[in-house]
Amino acid sequence: MCGGSDGAAREIEAQQEKRQALIQQGLGYINRSFAGFDTPFYERQRQAVLGAQLPQVADQFRAQRGQLVSGLANQGLLRSSAGANLGGSLQRELAQQQVNVSNQATQAVQNLQTQVGNQKGTLISQLQQSADPTLAAQRAVESA
Numbered sequence: 310m311c312g313g314s315d316g317a318a319r320e321i322e323a324q325q326e327k328r329q330a331l332i333q334q335g336l337g338y339i340n341r342s343f344a345g346f347d348t349p350f351y352e353r354q355r356q357a358v359l360g361a362q363l364p365q366v367a368d369q370f371r372a373q374r375g376q377l378v379s380g381l382a383n384q385g386l387l388r389s390s391a392g393a394n395l396g397g398s399l400q401r402e403l404a405q406q407q408v409n410v411s412n413q414a415t416q417a418v419q420n421l422q423t424q425v426g427n428q429k430g431t432l433i434s435q436l437q438q439s440a441d442p443t444l445a446a447q448r449a450v451e452s453a
Contacts, residue, residue, distance in 0.1 A: 335442035342449035358414035370403045
């Protein structure tokens, strides 16, 4: 009687080992599909956001500076301390806008990293439930 239960136990163990091997195979597929989402990828995304938004900040600054210079020149205050103070204030506003854009770019990348991580986690969870590496590979390619 013990021989029968030993055989069943070995069969269960063999099935578990096969299941784990399939899961490991699926994890490999998932990891390869998401391999491109690395630090350089996210830095390129950040630079893309900066590249799109910083020129707008610079354009705004130039327009405001032109209005300020014109207004100060019309009043004969271009080289006055009031003009210097207003120019300094405008420069500080530019610096603050640049920091804001940088923070927005960082936040956009963090949001993207979270989305990618969540998607990868969902695929891993589905793989652990199904132990089907082919399905995991297909879903990973579709998701990545």
